[in-house]
Amino acid sequence: MSVAIFLLFGAAIGAFQGYWVAYLKIPAFIVTLAGMLIFRGLTFVLLQGESVGPFPVGFQKISSGFIPDIFHFPGFHLTTILIGVLLSVVLIVLDLRARRNQQKYGFEVTPFYLFVVKNVLITGAVLGLCYLMASYKGLPNVLVLLFVLITGYAFVTSQSVVGRRIYAMGGNEKAAKLSGVNTPRLLFYTFVNMGILAALAGIIVAARLNSSTPNAGDGMELDVIAACFIGGASASGGIGTVIGAVVGAFMIGVLNNGMSIVGLGIDWQKVVKGTVLLVAVLFDVYNKNKSV
Numbered sequence: 001m002s003v004a005i006f007l008l009f010g011a012a013i014g015a016f017q018g019y020w021v022a023y024l025k026i027p028a029f030i031v032t033l034a035g036m037l038i039f040r041g042l043t044f045v046l047l048q049g050e051s052v053g054p055f056p057v058g059f060q061k062i063s064s065g066f067i068p069d070i071f072h073f074p075g076f077h078l079t080t081i082l083i084g085v086l087l088s089v090v091l092i093v094l095d096l097r098a099r100r101n102q103q104k105y106g107f108e109v110t111p112f113y114l115f116v117v118k119n120v121l122i123t124g125a126v127l128g129l130c131y132l133m134a135s136y137k138g139l140p141n142v143l144v145l146l147f148v149l150i151t152g153y154a155f156v157t158s159q160s161v162v163g164r165r166i167y168a169m170g171g172n173e174k175a176a177k178l179s180g181v182n183t184p185r186l187l188f189y190t191f192v193n194m195g196i197l198a199a200l201a202g203i204i205v206a207a208r209l210n211s212s213t214p215n216a217g218d219g220m221e222l223d224v225i226a227a228c229f230i231g232g233a234s235a236s237g238g239i240g241t242v243i244g245a246v247v248g249a250f251m252i253g254v255l256n257n258g259m260s261i262v263g264l265g266i267d268w269q270k271v272v273k274g275t276v277l278l279v280a281v282l283f284d285v286y287n288k289n290k291s292v
Contacts, residue, residue, distance in 0.1 A: 002059070007199050013039065014195020015188070022187040036221065044214045053211030063207035066137040067144060077138035084130030088123040095119060142204055146246075149197075154242040166190060171238025222273060227252045229280035252276075 013035070020031045054060075071078040095115070102109045109115075133139050157163035168176040169183050177183045206212050231248025233240030255276065259269045 003062075003203060006203055007196050010195040010197075010199020010202070011192050012195070014192040014198070017195070018188040018191025021191060022184040040214075040218075047212065047214050049214060051211045051213040053209075055207065055210055060207050060210055061141060062145075063142050063204050065141045067139050067141060069138060077134040077136075080130050080134040080138040081127075083139065084127050084134075088126050091122060091126070092119050142208075145204075150242060150246055157242055162186075167238050169238075171236075222277065223252050223256070224249075226273060226277040226280060229277065229284060234284050235281055 017031050017035050020026045021028045066077075067079060069077045069079045095118075099109055099115060110118075130139070157166065165176065165181045165186055168179065169181060169186055173183050202217065205216055209216065227248035228240065228245050229235070229248070230251055231240065231244035231246070233245065233248075252273075255273070256269070259272060264272070
């Protein structure tokens with residue numbers, strides 16, 4: 001029940017900011033920056049600078065729990081292996097279906113041996129990861145949630161009318177509006193959706209920390225922006241994929257963990273991440289100018 005309330009609250013915040021951007025035509029950068037300051041300040045007011053916790057065990061398991069094993073095999077999580085096998089089969093079938101569709105319409109496809117090698121490597125990576133997880137406690141709940149979100153949003157953005165309209169609006173809002181897209185409404189609901197996702201991210205972070213602190217998430221906005229650009233998103237809009245953003249997020253996570261392992265100070269970590277962000281945007285601008 002509490003999780004549902006948090007998600008509705010996130011949707012309300014997204015609607016609040018989306019209204020300013022979609023209907024009052026205030027630049028999104030200004031609205032979101034103002035929103036960050038407003039709601040971060042309200043967080044300090046609400047918590048009075050103190051942490052709240054610990055949380056119930058059920059809430060903690062959102063981030064730290066694992067999926068149950070229906071087979072109850074001692075010392076090994078067979079459910080995780082079964083999920084890995086099913087996922088591998090689905091990926092192979094989808095890739096094979098895409099290849100056949102390309103051949104059907106006369107598009108050039110990769111050689112068959114490269115197709116086999118690619119699927120063998122992907123299947124090996126999936127089953128290897130599942131085996132490691134099965135040797136421990138199984139798949140974490142947060143990883144399953146991440147997979148569901150990636151699959152759902154990748155499908156919506158690439159295979160649905162709404163996804164195509166979002167790309168069109170991001171590329172050229174005026175052209176999308178002239179094409180019949182209700183851009184203010186679409187932009188408004190996009191902000192509502194992002195508010196829900198931000199609330200979900202906050203829930204996962206709070207469950208992981210087992211406390212709610214006023215400084216939780218401070219500085220993460222830079223990591224998110226850098227992850228999007230590293231993953232192929234364009235500063236001008238209309239370009240990028242969900243998978244690319246996730247890959248960018250993994251790269252930022254590896255970068256953060258690597259700098260922490262080698263003992264790099266927090267000051268130099270900010271320098272490195274700022275440089276990475278600048279290079280990523282420069283690469284995007286270079287490719288854009290090159291294609292013109």
